[in-house]
Amino acid sequence: MSEIIKKILLVGATLILILATVRMGRLLQKPKRVVVNNLTRIIYVEELKGYDGTVENRPIYLAYEGYVYNVTDGKEYYQPGGVYHSLAGRDATKELNIAGGSIIKRKYPIVGKLSQNILIKP
Structure with missing residues (x-):
């Protein structure tokens, strides 16, 4: 796998984790x-x-x-x-x-x- 594809996948996975964390924080707000x-x-x-x-x-x-x-x-x-x-x-x-x-x-x-x-x- 080329380095560019690895970086794109890493950035994508990071964005998904950030969005999931933000959404979970909103759901947990009292x-x-x-x-x-x-x-x-x-x-x-x-x-x-x-x-x-x-x-x-x-x-x-x-x-x-x-x-x-x-x-x-x-x-x-x-x-x-x-x-x-x-x-x-x-x-x-x-x-x-x-x-x-x-x-x-x-x-x-x-x-x-x-x-x-x-x-x-x-």
């Missing part, structure tokens, strides 16, 4: 968490529906893997008419497991934990 009074806020599915971007000046939330994220900083994507509006105000775990879940974890703060239980109002 999600941002917001703690209220030392307790994580419980947000019910019914309550989450009210944070779908349709109410002006209200934050936009979505749920992923049991946590509720505030995606308001990306409101151009999550508000009505945005490409990801269908994910806002609901548990989007199925869709985000296909693509985008790691971005949500890395980019947006957690504001609570999703409860699948029914909210019973007094």
Whole structure:
């Protein structure tokens, strides 16, 4: 094998290792968490529906893997008419497991934990 081919293979292998290391580091980053009074806020599915971007000046939330994220900083994507509006105000775990879940974890703060239980109002 010529020296040029060996060098090209070495550079290629090095780049693959660098990219794998960067990707693994991103995947291992802990999600941002917001703690209220030392307790994580419980947000019910019914309550989450009210944070779908349709109410002006209200934050936009979505749920992923049991946590509720505030995606308001990306409101151009999550508000009505945005490409990801269908994910806002609901548990989007199925869709985000296909693509985008790691971005949500890395980019947006957690504001609570999703409860699948029914909210019973007094």
